[in-house]
Amino acid sequence: MNKTTLEQWALLQSVIDHGSFANAADAANRSQSSVSYNISLLQQRLGVDLLVPEGRRAVLTPAGAILLAQVRPLLRAFEYVEARAATLRTGRRVRLDLLVDTIFPRARLFPILRGFQQRYPLTQVHLTEVLNSETEHAGESQADLMVLSRRQDMAGRGQWLMNIDFVAVAHTNHPLHQLPAPLSGEDLARYPLIRILDRDAARDERSATAEFWTFSTVEAAIEAVIYQVGYGWLPEERIAPQLADGSLKILPLSHGERRTTPLHLIIRHDITPPDEEVTTLAAMFRDGLPG
DSSP: OOSSOHHHHHHHHHHHHHSSHHHHHHHHTSOHHHHHHHHHHHHHHHTSOOEEEETTEEEEOHHHHHHHHHHHHHHHHHHHHHHHHHHHHHTOOOEEEEEEETTSOHHHHHHHHHHHHHHOTTOEEEEEEEOGGGGGGGGGSOOSEEEESSSOOSSOEEEEEEEEEEEEEEETTSGGGGSOSSBOHHHHTTSOEEEETTTTGGGOOSOTTSOEEEESSHHHHHHHHHTTSOEEEEETTTTHHHHHHTSEEEOOBSSOOEEEEEEEEEEOTTOSSOOHHHHHHHHHHHHTSOO
């Protein structure tokens, strides 16, 4: 049998949060004597002083600070359980699975997720980023909402969302920038091409003897170009800081300096009609992007 209760610890936390027994009693809609009694009982059963008066405030003793710090995760977990029960009781969604192509700009992704979290704090979003070669199997995913280069899942419905511009770049000190413009395919063939997995393989018209260095993430490919391992077509928005400070420069090609990959917004086909949370997040992706 436990000597103390979560209610007693929650009241102690409330006293600290509100600064006094009276304020904690108002916040808990209880009498001040009830709060005082429970805190006294808590200290008595522990055999440790948890609070000490400091002016008009009640503050934690060193022992109280240590013990309350250990209990706080339990209080948060208990609050989450009660909140989860409330969402189950009302039938509101408690989890949303989101599948996003890794080239989607993170500077746009996280503000969207933050906005959704503020609106639906009790709905967990499980985000999975996928590479281009993985999107062929996106229809087998159980994701509720997808942002992919494919137009739709196996039986889903998708709409164009945005284009991602890739630009051919190399470090400002790379030998390619020392050659006369415009650069030809033969000029490029002398140096390694940095690729993001096989995203651009089908569009690459270079000879079979050309040297490719393949990286599994956008970030790794960008770092490889920055460190002059080679040159590559990289998402323009993702490398905007390097383009602005001049560390990366766009290559003056005779053609094909830019490449565009469309991204589509797809709602899982068996969500009919889409619930409020899915509809809202989809709208945030659509409306949160400048035209």
